Amino acid sequence: MRLLAPLALSLAMAGCASTPATPRPGRAPFVPIPTGTAGLQGVMGRNSGQLTALLGQPVADVREGAARKLQFRSGTCVLDTYLYPRNGGEPVVTYLDARQPDGSPIDRASCVAAFSIRRGG
Incomplete structure (x- = not known):
């Protein structure tokens, strides 16, 4: 019985021992996605005729x-352009989205520029 008490105590203490913490992999740095309208001035605020x-x-x-x-290809x-009325007036482009023909992402300003090049502007 005398041998069991120290053995039980050492087993109980071993259960409390901490294991060394494994380092967590670092988080990738935050890269902001541009949401501004740089390069989109020729399209933003335009009505359907324009x-x-x-x-x-x-x-x-x-x-x-x-x-x-209105969708353009x-x-x-x-290029998907979304027109909404502003202050009760005619609907104008307030947002646009762009993608490559296969659905892959593309920069919106690059897409708008591609239309300009295609039309000779």
Whole structure:
């Protein structure tokens, strides 16, 4: 019995021992995604007539309530423009999204520039 008490105590103490902490891999640095409108000034704030004159005929024209989406395609990218009325006026582009024809991401300003190059501007 005398041997069991120290053995039980040492086993109990061993259970309390801490294991060395394994270092966690470092987190990748935060890289902000540009959300501004740099390079998009030629499209932002334009109405549907101005967009058509600038980008050509849209391949899709979707209306939902007061909102409107015009989609334009080139060999380089697909450009979705979202038009909403401002202060009760005519709907104008307030947001746009771009992607490559296969769905891969592309910079929005690069896509707008591709349309400009295509049309000779």
